[in-house]
Amino acid sequence: MKYLAIVWMFSMSLMAASPEVVQYMNELSKTAKAENSSFSGFDAARGKEIFTSTHTGKQGKPMACTSCHTTNLSNNGKNSLTGKVIDPLSPRANPQRLTSTKEVNKWLKRNFMDVYAREGSAQEKGDVLTYIMKN
């Protein structure tokens, strides 16, 4: 029993997201399945494409997540408008990341709007979180 608990704790730490955020992703997964019957789980490769591709953003100009966060998620980013330094997005480099559903929700909404000029779907949100967790 004790052994199981240790294994469970170890696997949680490998997930690089807090239980609260893991729970949030499970809910995203259910929504994604309801919206698309062929959905079979989140995919980091799709998440990478979402994160690194350039789109016409809210301001009508080319914009990507990497415009501020850069392509190396372990490094600091920089707000492309204000110049303010952004802490690394990778939970490995910055243990504060992916620990609060409230924060995750807020930034996903804002940043999809800024880069895609629309909100992300449940599948897109889960894919991009999976990509961030693995980087």
Place this chain on the structure above:
Amino acid sequence: MRKLLNLSVAALLLAGGVYLYAEDEHEEHEHHASSFVAKPMSKQEKATVLLYQKECGACHFAYQPEFLPKRSWDKTMNSLNNHFGTDATLDPSDHKTIQNYLVSHASKNDRMTGMGGEIAMRISETPNFKHEHREIPKKMVTQADVKSFANCASCHTKAASGSYREREIRIPNYGSWE
């Protein structure tokens, strides 16, 4: 005396105030400083200031609310879905707390005289700001290390604690402002 002055200023800043427009020669007069009475912040007020600094300061300098009047803050907070071209929406509870904080600490002066009825959205649009910065060459502001007048703390080294005294100014690549 200098020590007393600094302590008074520190106490004022802790109370959430802004030490503004003090000419350095005025700072030497004790009566100027000793007239400040700092009210300690309650636990809740401290939490509100921290929330404001965390949420708004995530993307830009957390401007002290005293720099704009109520109607500017209301307009800003009522348009966070398009905040200078970005989505800066907050959850409803945080939104309410921050709007109340900004409005209750807003400038009592309108600050927009001469703006032809416009409501200032940027502190740098207000006549007072323009007057205070009128002698600054453009190249000092547009350089990469400053970017724009929005980055108070690039030059005002104690801006984060609410102090904007002239002798604290260090303009990147140029130095102090005489």
